[in-house]
Amino acid sequence: MIRMSKLTDYGIVLLAELGSQHDAAPHNARELSLRTHLPLPVVSKLLKALAREGVLLSHRGVKGGYSLSRRPEEISVAEVIRVLEGPIALTECGTHPGLCAQEQLCQVRTPWQRINEVIRDALSQVTLAELIAPTPGSRGGPPGDSFVPLDRVARSSN
Amino acid sequence: MIRMSKLTDYGIVLLAELGSQHDAAPHNARELSLRTHLPLPVVSKLLKALAREGVLLSHRGVKGGYSLSRRPEEISVAEVIRVLEGPIALTECGTHPGLCAQEQLCQVRTPWQRINEVIRDALSQVTLAELIAPTPGSRGGPPGDSFVPLDRVARSSN
């Protein structure tokens, strides 16, 4: 199936959680684990990776934790995916040219590159801010009826 | 990584090969294997699956083989992917709602549904015809410089 890894999905959930209350204070892994109901080791691993790649800022020691390195509007879903699972492409030749033995005589290579671009593009258009629930800081708004902008994405979907 | 399976990729290559010469005559697995340089068992497996799902028509016996069930313009990449690897969605909750324990309190579910839609949509817009090399029936046009319409896809990008 075409699917991003669960880890990446969790990573986005974590970022959304962090972004939904952008007080300056850092939040530690344990707290985020409790709030998202994700296992602590997983949360820890993801936060570390996100910090290493510059999406999060980390603060060590007592009262330490993680905070977003930028405003939610400035962090795209594409970036998060790229950081957590590498370049976005449906086909191998989109990320590792030269590995596929068929590459030389493949008739469909070029169009696939475009398709990959389109998907990359769609994901670049969606920012963390747009993923954050409508009522920032509070929980459990009207279910299934949240207001979500996603303007640019919605537009391309004809 | 976000990636469709190689099998699916191969399937699309096979369909493109079949589509690039739409004589009525069926082409058998061996022939397609030779032409695409893909291993015969793989080719065979894929063709069987595609026939079972109605993308291809099969003819048994001597002089048998496979042919497209519709014109290349009427077969979308999304359909092929769906047939070969199931519903298109980046997140599990997009295809199997109820399985994810986080679903009830997940803040980012709704926007993901939209993102999935966008990707589905982009892939639905691309037909087999658009994947087929510019000079139908002939091989080896100017490399890396093929004309490919992909209008609708290109439009949505940016």
Next chain:
DNA sequence: ATTTACAGGACCTCATTGGTCCCCTATGGT
């Protein structure tokens, strides 16, 4: 100094993928 919390890995298990093989059935030619 001690406690808290991040940093960086090693490590393990399991599901899925990529790929092969085999036996069966249908069809066309001789």
Next chain:
DNA sequence: ACCATAGGGGACCAATGAGGTCCTGTAAAT
């Protein structure tokens, strides 16, 4: 009628990568 061809439907297996845990080190605050 017979036989070669070609698809139909699986079972099966190895390898890869994902999901998840744990351990040891280091920085910061009190």
